[in-house]
Amino acid sequence: xxxxxxxxxxxxxxxxxxxxxxxxxxxxxxxxxxxxxxxxxxxxxxxxxxxxxxxxxxxxxxxxxxxxxxxxxxxxxxxxxxxxxxxxxxxxxxxxxxxxxxxxxxxxxxxxxxxxxxxxxxxxxxxxxxxxxxxxxxxxxxxxxxxxxxxxxxxxxxxxxxxxxxxxxxxxxxxxxxxxxxxxxxxxxxxxxxxxxxxxxxxxxxxxxxxxxxxxxxxxxxxxxxxxxxxxxxxxxxxxxxxxxxxxxxxxxxxxxxxxxxxxxxxxxxxxxxxxxxxxxxxxxxxxxxxxxxxxxxxxxxxxxxxxxxxxxxxxxxxxxxxxxxxxxxxxxxxxxxxxxxxxxxxxxxxxxxxxxxxxxxxxxxxxxxxxxxxxxxxxxxxxxxxxxxxxxxxxxxxxxxxxxxxxxxxxxxxxxxxxxxxxxxxxxxxxxxxxxxxxxxxxxxxxxxxxxxxxxxxxxxxxxxxxxx
Amino acid sequence: xxxxxxxxxxxxxxxxxxxxxxxxxxxxxxxxxxxxxxxxxxxxxxxxxxxxxxxxxxxxxxxxxxxxxxxxxxxxxxxxxxxxxxxxxxxxxxxxxxxxxxxxxxxxxxxxxxxxxxxxxxxxxxxxxxxxxxxxxxxxxxxxxxxxxxxxxxxxxxxxxxxxxxxxxxxxxxxxxxxxxxxxxxxxxxxxxxxxxxxxxxxxxxxxxxxxxxxxxxxxxxxxxxxxxxxxxxxxxxxxxxxxxxxxxxxxxxxxxxxxxxxxxxxxxxxxxxxxxxxxxxxxxxxxxxxxxxxxxxxxxxxxxxxxxxxx
Numbered sequence: 186x187x188x189x190x191x192x193x194x195x196x197x198x199x200x201x202x203x204x205x206x207x208x209x210x211x212x213x214x215x216x217x218x219x220x221x222x223x224x225x226x227x228x229x230x231x232x233x234x235x236x237x238x239x240x241x242x243x244x245x246x247x248x249x250x251x252x253x254x255x256x257x258x259x260x261x262x263x264x265x266x267x268x269x270x271x272x273x274x275x276x277x278x279x280x281x282x283x284x285x286x287x288x289x290x291x292x293x294x295x296x297x298x299x300x301x302x303x304x305x306x307x308x309x310x311x312x313x314x315x316x317x318x319x320x321x322x323x324x325x326x327x328x329x330x331x332x333x334x335x336x337x338x339x340x341x342x343x344x345x346x347x348x349x350x351x352x353x354x355x356x357x358x359x360x361x362x363x364x365x366x367x368x369x370x371x372x373x374x375x376x377x378x379x380x381x382x383x384x385x386x387x388x389x390x391x392x393x394x395x396x397x398x399x400x401x402x403x404x405x406x407x408x409x410x411x412x413x414x415x416x417x418x419x420x421x422x423x424x425x426x427x428x429x430x431x432x433x434x435x436x437x438x439x440x441x442x443x444x445x446x447x448x449x450x451x452x453x454x455x456x457x458x459x460x461x462x463x464x465x466x467x468x469x470x471x472x473x474x475x476x477x478x479x480x481x482x483x484x485x486x487x488x489x490x491x492x493x494x495x496x497x498x499x500x501x502x503x504x505x506x507x508x509x510x511x512x513x514x515x516x517x518x519x520x521x522x523x524x525x526x527x528x529x530x531x532x533x534x535x536x537x538x539x540x541x542x543x544x545x546x547x548x549x550x551x552x553x554x555x556x557x558x559x560x561x562x563x564x565x566x567x568x569x570x571x572x573x574x575x576x577x578x579x580x581x582x583x584x585x586x587x588x589x590x591x592x593x594x595x596x597x598x599x600x601x602x603x604x605x606x607x608x609x610x611x612x613x614x615x616x617x618x619x620x621x622x623x624x625x626x627x628x629x630x631x632x633x634x635x636x637x638x639x640x641x642x643x644x645x646x647x648x649x650x651x652x653x654x655x
Numbered sequence: 656x657x658x659x660x661x662x663x664x665x666x667x668x669x670x671x672x673x674x675x676x677x678x679x680x681x682x683x684x685x686x687x688x689x690x691x692x693x694x695x696x697x698x699x700x701x702x703x704x705x706x707x708x709x710x711x712x713x714x715x716x717x718x719x720x721x722x723x724x725x726x727x728x729x730x731x732x733x734x735x736x737x738x739x740x741x742x743x744x745x746x747x748x749x750x751x752x753x754x755x756x757x758x759x760x761x762x763x764x765x766x767x768x769x770x771x772x773x774x775x776x777x778x779x780x781x782x783x784x785x786x787x788x789x790x791x792x793x794x795x796x797x798x799x800x801x802x803x804x805x806x807x808x809x810x811x812x813x814x815x816x817x818x819x820x821x822x823x824x825x826x827x828x829x830x831x832x833x834x835x836x837x838x839x840x841x842x843x844x845x846x847x848x849x850x851x852x853x854x855x856x857x858x859x860x861x862x863x864x865x866x867x868x869x870x871x872x873x874x875x876x877x878x879x880x881x882x883x884x885x886x887x888x889x890x891x892x893x894x895x896x897x898x899x900x901x902x903x904x905x906x907x908x909x910x911x912x913x914x915x916x917x918x919x920x921x922x923x924x925x926x927x928x929x930x931x932x933x934x935x936x937x938x939x940x941x942x943x944x945x946x947x948x949x950x951x952x953x954x955x956x957x958x959x960x961x962x963x964x965x966x967x
Contacts, residue, residue, distance in 0.1 A: 226670045541819040546807055546826035549667055601822050607775045608818035610782070 228557035234590040240581035274300025304441035304453035327564030352389030374407040381531025384576035401435040414531035419505035518595025659708035663694035666717030675931040722748035747927035760902035799827035839916035844896035852940035856882035
């Protein structure tokens with residue numbers, strides 16, 4: 186019998202380190218790892234209540250449905266489901282995608298659609314197609330933490346535009362675009378998550394959507410709209426996606442089934458005008474040839490049943506209750522100095538603490554209490570920013586755990602507030618639980634945005650700062 | 656020989672510890688030992704009792720594994736283990752205790768003041784800060800007393816930055832220290848048994864000495880081993896490291912971190928169980944001394960066993 190080979194474990198020597206260092210591409214130099222990443226590794230301990238993930242609750246998907254569909258695929262189309270597929274994806278998958286986009290009022294040409302391995306790959310492929318080292322990419326501040334490493338790995342120079350309760354401050358964007366003009370630089374694209382943004386939970390207002398699309402037309406500027414959560418609205422009126430407003434001329438659209446069906450199946454898509462799509466397809470070919478055909482078969486079967494909207498509606502109900510629970514818990518357990526967004530949909534709340542609290546350090550303290558969140562710095566390219574904010578996820582755990590998790594974080598914050606009070610000889614903040622102050626909030630409970638328009642907005646930006654801090 | 660490799664645990668340095676442990680297991684295998692990987696959790700004692708290893712290789716970092724807790728258990732179970740004993744681990748883990756021990760032994764270490772959280776909360780210690788700041792000068796360094804890596808370590812460039820830095824440091828421990836910032840070269844000396852390894856120097860790539868996080872990132876910090884030092888400098892650094900190692904009662908192996916200032920070396924801290932990952936300093940230093948990682952692990956193991964017993 187042949188001897189079982191030893192598993193090779195890395196045994197790097199100094200010489201190897203030097204050798205590899207000489208081999209590494211320049212772009213690896215800007216790929217960041219950090220002490221915070223090590224901290225995040227601990228959040229996976231089973232006893233930890235994690236409000237850190239971005240996880241939809243897949244436990245609500247009926248196992249019997251899953252079993253029946255996979256069985257049917259095995260019995261009726263095993264060979265095809267186990268075979269390669271076209272790089273663009275199956276036409277049947279694109280039909281399902283059109284159905285999902287149609288639900289938000291969009292009607293793209295099927296030829297403009299490519300099926301990708303999750304929305305994440307769509308972002309990667311768009312960067313691969315458009316971004317050279319040193320190119321400017323504009324995005325929101327804070328932005329989707331998963332987009333930061335993509336932009337960095339293509340060595341983009343990232344410019345972040347502050348958000349307020351009405352999403353990206355498009356007035357600020359105009360100023361930045363003008364400044365870039367004067368410097369003779371042109372951003373390759375503006376990346377936005379307009380609805381129930383990850384991480385801030387805010388939604389771009391209709392007025393700003395229209396202005397953004399108008400800017401794109403005037404300046405022939407590409408806008409990348411990433412819309413994973415659009416169908417997960419709990420309250421308020423639906424807003425038209427940028428893609429619909431623009432008609433697909435300057436907006437490249439990124440979609441995914443991760444939040445309305447399953448992130449595990451890794452099925453996303455991009456919609457782009459033909460010349461861009463051509464390059465994206467070539468890029469995808471180089472990356473992974475095609476998106477999992479098994480996944481695509483599953484999606485086809487699932488949509489053929491015609492009940493996907495029902496499932497989305499059931500998720501909306503569950504997440505609405507969880508959001509309400511989290512907001513209630515925040516009011517009860519977070520100190521008066523804290524502010525937070527109250528999203529009308531999606532998966533996340535963004536909370537901002539007094540500026541003497543560093544949320545990475547707070548995470549270490551919270552982990553001792555077996556609770557986790559994402560420190561705000563992950564949502565900024567410049568890691569010195571966002572240090573007083575945190576992202577809280579309310580979709581991945583049940584209401585009891587949300588209550589308990591927020592209670593524990595609140596207790597850790599209260600200790601820091603009290604300590605800071607003692608250190609600065611200021612009486613500690615009133616122990617009274619926080620209520621969003623009426624003056625800071627509009628009717629929907631979101632921080633009131635500043636007047637949008639030519640130049641200076643007057644409203645609070647994220648992270649929201651309270652005035653009058655002694 | 657059956658060697659239990661203790662790794663992981665609940666500390667914030669769990670990730671590093673798992674990597675150290677995996678690498679040690681691999682080396683043990685190549686040395687024809689029988690490694691028994693143990694992620695330190697609620698069943699640790701039960702598993703040690705059931706498996707009855709000949710010796711335990713402790714590859715845990717941070718509170719729980721590096722502070723004497725695991726070592727105490729191993730003593731009770733009568734299992735020989737690698738690295739320093741209970742008392743030395745407890746002293747090294749707690750920077751305040753360590754600095755007192757260093758100062759008593761006449762080992763140079765930067766001036767400091769230590770506080771418990773209750774001193775601020777209940778005794779109005781904030782009123783003493785002004786005086787201390789004048790004595791230590793700015794910038795000063797604020798550190799949690801027990802904590803590993805750079806977690807919670809902050810610079811305060813001026814008065815107004817001190818309270819925030821203290822809040823950060825108290826997130827990791829209920830005792831913190833304010834330390835005088837000493838300008839100089841950042842050096843580390845590994846000690847094996849009672850022999851010093853070649854000196855390693857950490858050189859921040861961006862030149863930002865105030866960014867502690869950068870220290871632990873490849874690409875943002877460069878390491879030189881052996882460090883470029885004159886004979887007298889190297890001698891003084893190594894002597895200070897050995898004195899610190901002895902003052903804290905270390906045995907087996909440890910790593911001493913120092914600053915080489917204009918007027919000589921100052922010991923910052925001693926890591927009772929330094930990292931053993933691919934990018935850790937101690938294995939690099941051992942290699943500079945002509946010792947492979949297997950040889951290093953073999954030597955650490957030998958040092959753990961009673962001197963009379965043949966080891967192989």
